[in-house]
Amino acid sequence: MDSGTMEKLAVLGEGAKYDVSCSSSGADRSNIGRIGSAACAGICHSWAADGRCISLLKVLLSNDCVYDCKYCVNRRTAGVARRSFEPRELAALTIEFYRRNYIEGLFLSSAVLVSPDHTAERMYECLWLLREEHGFAGYIHAKVIPGTSPELLHRIGLVSDRLSVNVELPSETSLAALAPQKKPQGIFGPMRQITETQLEHRTLSAPGLMGKLDSAFAAGVTGGRGAPIPAAFEQAGGGRRTGAGEPDDDFGIAIRQGGYPDRRRTYKERFAPAGQTTQMIIGASSESDLHIIRTSEALYRRFSMKRVYFSAYIPVASAPELPDMAMPPPLKREHRLYQADWLLRFYGFRADEILSAEEPDLDYDLDPKVVWALRHLEEFPIEVNKASLEELLRIPGVGNVSAKRIISQRRTAAVRYDDLKKIGVVLKRARYFLTCSGRYYGEGELEPCYIRDRMKGMEGLADPSRPVPILDRARIRSGLVGAGPEQVSMFDALSGRQGGL
Amino acid sequence: MNYIYDGTFDGFLTCVYEHYHSAKADGIFARGVYQADMLTPPREVRTDEGKARTVEAAIVKKISPHALARVYRVFRTDTDGKELMLLSYIRLCFKSGPAMAFLHSHPLVNPVEKAELKIGNEVHRLCGLIRFSAVCPAPAGGAGHGGEGHGGTVDSGAEAVAAQMREILYARVEPDHEVLEFLAPHFTDRFKSEPFIIHDTRRGRALVAWHRRWHIEDFTERDAALLENAPSERGYRDMWRRYFDAIAIKERKNPRCQRNFMPARYWQNLTEMQPR
Ligand code: SF4
Numbered sequence: 001m002d003s004g005t006m007e008k009l010a011v012l013g014e015g016a017k018y019d020v021s022c023s024s025s026g027a028d029r030s031n032i033g034r035i036g037s038a039a040c041a042g043i044c045h046s047w048a049a050d051g052r053c054i055s056l057l058k059v060l061l062s063n064d065c066v067y068d069c070k071y072c073v074n075r076r077t078a079g080v081a082r083r084s085f086e087p088r089e090l091a092a093l094t095i096e097f098y099r100r101n102y103i104e105g106l107f108l109s110s111a112v113l114v115s116p117d118h119t120a121e122r123m124y125e126c127l128w129l130l131r132e133e134h135g136f137a138g139y140i141h142a143k144v145i146p147g148t149s150p151e152l153l154h155r156i157g158l159v160s161d162r163l164s165v166n167v168e169l170p171s172e173t174s175l176a177a178l179a180p181q182k183k184p185q186g187i188f189g190p191m192r193q194i195t196e197t198q199l200e201h202r203t204l205s206a207p208g209l210m211g212k213l214d215s216a217f218a219a220g221v222t223g224g225r226g227a228p229i230p231a232a233f234e235q236a237g238g239g240r241r242t243g244a245g246e247p248d249d250d251f252g253i254a255i256r257q258g259g260y261p262d263r264r265r266t267y268k269e270r271f272a273p274a275g276q277t278t279q280m281i282i283g284a285s286s287e288s289d290l291h292i293i294r295t296s297e298a299l300y301r302r303f304s305m306k307r308v309y310f311s312a313y314i315p316v317a318s319a320p321e322l323p324d325m326a327m328p329p330p331l332k333r334e335h336r337l338y339q340a341d342w343l344l345r346f347y348g349f350r351a352d353e354i355l356s357a358e359e360p361d362l363d364y365d366l367d368p369k370v371v372w373a374l375r376h377l378e379e380f381p382i383e384v385n386k387a388s389l390e391e392l393l394r395i396p397g398v399g400n401v402s403a404k405r406i407i408s409q410r411r412t413a414a415v416r417y418d419d420l421k422k423i424g425v426v427l428k429r430a431r432y433f434l435t436c437s438g439r440y441y442g443e444g445e446l447e448p449c450y451i452r453d454r455m456k457g458m459e460g461l462a463d464p465s466r467p468v469p470i471l472d473r474a475r476i477r478s479g480l481v482g483a484g485p486e487q488v489s490m491f492d493a494l495s496g497r498q499g500g501l
Numbered sequence: 502m503n504y505i506y507d508g509t510f511d512g513f514l515t516c517v518y519e520h521y522h523s524a525k526a527d528g529i530f531a532r533g534v535y536q537a538d539m540l541t542p543p544r545e546v547r548t549d550e551g552k553a554r555t556v557e558a559a560i561v562k563k564i565s566p567h568a569l570a571r572v573y574r575v576f577r578t579d580t581d582g583k584e585l586m587l588l589s590y591i592r593l594c595f596k597s598g599p600a601m602a603f604l605h606s607h608p609l610v611n612p613v614e615k616a617e618l619k620i621g622n623e624v625h626r627l628c629g630l631i632r633f634s635a636v637c638p639a640p641a642g643g644a645g646h647g648g649e650g651h652g653g654t655v656d657s658g659a660e661a662v663a664a665q666m667r668e669i670l671y672a673r674v675e676p677d678h679e680v681l682e683f684l685a686p687h688f689t690d691r692f693k694s695e696p697f698i699i700h701d702t703r704r705g706r707a708l709v710a711w712h713r714r715w716h717i718e719d720f721t722e723r724d725a726a727l728l729e730n731a732p733s734e735r736g737y738r739d740m741w742r743r744y745f746d747a748i749a750i751k752e753r754k755n756p757r758c759q760r761n762f763m764p765a766r767y768w769q770n771l772t773e774m775q776p777r
Pocket of ligand 1: 066074
């Protein structure tokens with residue numbers, strides 16, 4: 001490995017560090033390949049100085065970008081050192097890091113080198129070398145460049161565990177202003193293709209359907225447009241796929257026969273078995289929190305996203321459209337958005353319940369679930385011995401696990417107040433909002449201001465010594481681009497345009 | 502009466518057997534750990550495989566296979582008085598039925614559960630925190646470990662792949678508990694075809710594995726000295742450190758969080774935590 005590799009690694013690792021969507025999970029590739037397994041999810045290998053877990057080698061294939069996104073360190077007009085890995089070079093580096101147990105897999109992203117397809121081609125080459133030449137069965141997360149052609153995207157999906165296309169900004173207006181070369185179609189087209197291909201694979205790999213695979217597969221690849229299928233795909237569709245739920249018992253047979261069956265020597269050919277995620281930059285444009293969580297709600301619904309990540313904008317350039325260089329990243333806002341996101345995903349809330357046009361922004365001092373409860377005091381207190389699961393989940397301090405435990409204990413005996421703590425309910429928050437066999441335990445009145453004061457400052461970010469900047473809305477709003485309240489979200493636009501994508 | 506045994510799992514099970522069949526055990530100590538007690542002479546228990554199997558079968562039958570696995574894992578922890586703790590646990594379950602085995606609020610079950618959690622956590626943590634080096638058996642040395650008996654000279658014309666074939670992955674760990682065998686399933690799956698050694702430097706033992714087969718053997722610093730870093734090793738370590746430094750976001754620096762997840766006692770074997 002030549003000395004240039006070190007230099008590239010430093011530059012291209014640095015260039016990828018702002019990407020927050022990084023966790024390995026969900027894929028099962030044990031007992032295959034020559035090296036690596038993605039069977040054991042959630043292994044952290046190290047923790048960087050900022051306290052973030054390092055699980056994957058997160059790098060760019062290149063930072064030599066032809067695009068000019070205003071918020072990005074690697075935009076064309078930025079004066080940074082430009083480097084690009086050779087696909088072979090990066091594949092070898094990944095394997096060597098993996099052998100030493102530095103990493104659990106690869107998270108590959110890239111700037112737009114020459115064109116989206118040119119970049120995608122090189123990414124594919126790198127991943128293919130890893131899988132086929134090195135026999136790598138570990139975890140791969142590939143970031144799809146907006147505008148990548150369906151054919152290439154399909155190939156990349158077959159060698160990756162997880163894919164993601166960044167939505168980047170919460171509205172079309174902001175996208176046009178800050179990332180002018182990225183088009184909504186270029187982002188949502190690939191997202192949709194990923195969702196649909198996965199759906200197809202799940203159906204097709206059911207028993208008894210193998211015969212139909214090729215024709216249906218062809219229809220999927222070309223998206224019904226009738227384009228010819230490149231030879232590589234036909235080969236890939238050759239029926240070696242394994243279903244998502246199929247038990248992995250080949251290995252047992254292999255042992256009994258004293259060898260490994262040949263087909264198991266290679267990685268499992270499945271299309272992005274760990275699903276797709278996306279990422280949105282927070283605080284570079286002026287959208288309200290309501291707009292942001294509506295957008296992420298739509299992303300979960302339409303594309304079955306595994307996660308929508310938020311990334312607090314860290315100023316990298318001064319431009320009239322962007323927040324001041326001195327503005328600290330809106331970490332607290334990011335934290336509250338993640339809590340709201342949690343409510344969407346696990347608590348059955350809708351975006352419109354969490355925020356409204358009159359109150360379009362989250363309260364940065366309080367958990368959004370508490371805020372909701374304070375705004376709907378007429379629904380409280382809730383009697384834990386009578387409420388449905390859905391109702392229990394609305395009580396601040398009651399989580400999914402504790403709600404289920406309450407229900408199961410109720411079957412044998414009434415839940416007493418003292419049981420709640422053992423069950424896992426956070427009483428310092430919950431007691432204001434519930435009764436236990438008719439008795440109320442929150443001292444004082446069920447009265448918003450009182451409860452509010454009691455709860456403020458009860459929880460903070462993990463490290464209280466860390467400065468927690470609050471976005472100066474007035475300052476930002478005045479100068480920033482973004483969708484105004486009356487503007488349609490880009491998802492409305494998307495549904496209107498669906499046929500044309 | 503105090504029991505003294507040889508420190509093996511079978512030895513411990515033999516003590517359990519003797520507890521039931523001859524004298525009640527008030528204390529069970531591994532040889533070397535026991536400090537003489539003037540008043541009552543201890544009893545030396547000779548490890549008996551037959552008795553050990555009998556106890557094992559009884560645990561499986563009267564409690565559950567799960568409970569046996571738990572007893573075994575806890576036995577591998579570095580917990581003071583684990584033998585007596587486990588004996589009380591086994592007695593409780595024998596007496597009050599298998600339902601007791603996982604009743605986590607019971608005062609005899611709780612410490613067992615805690616100890617089991619500790620070793621489980623360490624195993625999980627080490628799956629990420631172990632660092633391997635690519636090594637070759639030293640040229641002058643005899644046969645290396647892990648099945649490769651080559652003299653170790655890499656001829657200049659050999660391809661990188663061939664060199665890699667001759668390499669062994671070697672890792673040093675200093676775990677709190679005896680975790681080697683619990684690491685084996687994960688790492689044999691990870692390194693399907695490469696020989697590797699995980700050396701517990703605290704206990705002088707090593708997990709030696711190749712092609713999904715593994716065993717644990719005594720391994721000293723002398724053995725370790727027979728292994729030389731492969732020519733490429735330095736370069737990759739430097740690159741990893743460089744990468745590690747490059748990816749931290751300085752606006753979000755949070756050393757406390759870092760230390761929480763990655764306790765300082767593991768740092769000496771972590772490539773990226775070495776001084777630059
Ligand atoms: S496409 Fe935009 S966001 Fe991506 S590297 Fe280029 S300038 Fe940066």
